[in-house]
Amino acid sequence: MTQRSTSYTIREFESGDRASFRELYETVFGAEQGTEWFDWKYRENPYVDHVPIIVATNGHDRIVGARPFLALALQVTANRELALQPCDTMVHPDHRRQGLFTRMTARAIERYADHEAALFFNFPNWHSQGGYEKLGWKPIGHIATRYRLHRLPKRVGNGSTAERFGGAVVRTVQRAYLGIRDALAKPPSGTTVSKHDQAPVDALLTLYRDAAPDEIHVIRDEQFWNWRFDNPDWIYRYYLVHESSEPVAGAVVGRKATEPGHVRLTDVVPVTPSDDTTAALLATVIDDHPDADAILAPPTLPKHVCTAFGFLSDTRLPLSAVSSPTTLVARPATREADSWPPSVRPAQTLANWSITFAEQDTS
Numbered sequence: 001m002t003q004r005s006t007s008y009t010i011r012e013f014e015s016g017d018r019a020s021f022r023e024l025y026e027t028v029f030g031a032e033q034g035t036e037w038f039d040w041k042y043r044e045n046p047y048v049d050h051v052p053i054i055v056a057t058n059g060h061d062r063i064v065g066a067r068p069f070l071a072l073a074l075q076v077t078a079n080r081e082l083a084l085q086p087c088d089t090m091v092h093p094d095h096r097r098q099g100l101f102t103r104m105t106a107r108a109i110e111r112y113a114d115h116e117a118a119l120f121f122n123f124p125n126w127h128s129q130g131g132y133e134k135l136g137w138k139p140i141g142h143i144a145t146r147y148r149l150h151r152l153p154k155r156v157g158n159g160s161t162a163e164r165f166g167g168a169v170v171r172t173v174q175r176a177y178l179g180i181r182d183a184l185a186k187p188p189s190g191t192t193v194s195k196h197d198q199a200p201v202d203a204l205l206t207l208y209r210d211a212a213p214d215e216i217h218v219i220r221d222e223q224f225w226n227w228r229f230d231n232p233d234w235i236y237r238y239y240l241v242h243e244s245s246e247p248v249a250g251a252v253v254g255r256k257a258t259e260p261g262h263v264r265l266t267d268v269v270p271v272t273p274s275d276d277t278t279a280a281l282l283a284t285v286i287d288d289h290p291d292a293d294a295i296l297a298p299p300t301l302p303k304h305v306c307t308a309f310g311f312l313s314d315t316r317l318p319l320s321a322v323s324s325p326t327t328l329v330a331r332p333a334t335r336e337a338d339s340w341p342p343s344v345r346p347a348q349t350l351a352n353w354s355i356t357f358a359e360q361d362t363s
Contacts, residue, residue: 007058007059008056008064008065008098008100009056009061010103011054013052013054017053017063020062021055021066022034022038023063024063024065024066024090025066025088025090028091028093029090031258034232037231037232040230040231041068041231042068044227045070045071046226047072047082047223052069052084053067053068054067054104054105055067055104056091056095056100056103056104058095064100065090065091065100065101065104066088067089067104067107067108068086069108070085070087072084072218072359073219073221074119074216074219075218075219076216076344076347077343077346079343081118082116082117082118083117083119083121084117084120084333085120085121085361086105086120086124086132088361089101089128101131102131102134109135109136113333113334117333118332118333118341118343118344119331119347120330120331120332121140122137122361123329124329126324129327133329135331135337136331136337137330138329138337138348139327139328139329140329140330140347140350140353141327141328142327142328142350143326143327143328143355144313144325144326145296145297145298145313145314146296146299146313146314147294147295147296147297147313147314148178148286148294148295148297148310148311149174149293149312150290150294151261152174177310181308181309181310182286182309185279185282185310187276187283187284188276188279191242193280193281193284194239194242195284195288196239199229200247201222201225203240203247203250204238205220205222207248207250207269208220211269211271213270213271215351215352215354216346216354217355220267220358229254229266233257233258234363236266237252237254238251238252238253239253241273241281243277248273248274248277249268249269249274249278250269251265251269252265253265253266253285254357254363261292263294263296264295264357264363265285265298265357266358266363267298267357268281268298268300268356271354271356272300272301273301273302274302275302275304278301278305282297282305282306283309286309298356299355300354300355300356314326328355330347330348332344
């Protein structure tokens with residue numbers, strides 16, 4: 001039952017709040033998160049010297065709302081800027097419709113206005129996007145995800161005999177389609193791909209520094225490689241594409257422990273690799289994951305190479321008819337939402353961004 005007479009305090013996260021935060025997470029999301037996850041994501045984040053969470057407490061000082069942020073270092077034109085990505089936002093079911101989302105967000109804006117952060121950016125779902133826009137976030141555009149679907153649902157519609165038969169036909173056609181694609185999309189000769197359970201940091205750093213994109217992106221420095229993929233909820237593997245024994249591209253491939261059927265090409269360096277290195281990488285990842293329900297690739301990979309390997313974009317038919325696109329929204333870390341400082345004005349245009357899954361907290 002909603003408590004409408006409760007008095008709330010909106011404040012910054014304090015050292016003794018971790019257990020209460022995790023309890024609220026389990027209540028809201030129905031999943032338990034350990035201290036290892038919390039420490040990785042918030043306490044041990046290398047880009048801030050504090051835990052970037054705003055909380056709401058009731059009269060008993062119990063956390064009933066939380067507004068966490070994932071801190072990341074962005075390259076915006078020639079500048080290194082601290083960006084904060086709202087994530088894991090939650091309000092206890094008994095305390096909703098009390099304006100806590102708005103109050104916590106307003107407190108966060110005030111906390112970081114004219115301070116160390118330059119920008120907020122995130123990827124809300126359709127349900128929460130309107131709330132962000134009311135608080136000054138600007139829709140920047142849709143970020144495509146490319147899917148190679150290995151398995152389709154076994155049942156469609158209400159599961160009638162005709163529909164089950166139709167689903168079997170669709171699955172057969174899909175398998176045949178991928179088989180033809182794989183037969184035609186051969187990786188180039190002269191390339192090899194090595195696989196690593198630990199990040200080959202030196203090689204990845206060199207690949208990034210030699211071909212860093214001009215667009216806005218998360219900086220792949222040593223801090224990034226030593227922290228970003230230690231997420232205990234995910235299992236990651238690293239790939240290096242070699243030509244004449246020299247690394248020419250690298251990738252991070254991840255599976256979430258609770259969603260092992262979906263394999264993500266979480267990050268790639270260079271962010272836009274050549275056609276040949278992309279083909280070699282995709283061929284190897286596909287061969288390594290025959291049990292995957294789907295393999296997901298970021299939009300930075302060459303489109304025609306992905307298409308050759310059977311990947312479909314969720315921003316175009318047929319997937320767009322059954323999926324919701326990922327939408328990028330952003331706001332300057334200033335008190336006035338329309339006061340974009342010159343240093344972050346390029347962030348208002350989608351063409352100025354280069355985004356893989358590495359920029360998204362859910363991957």
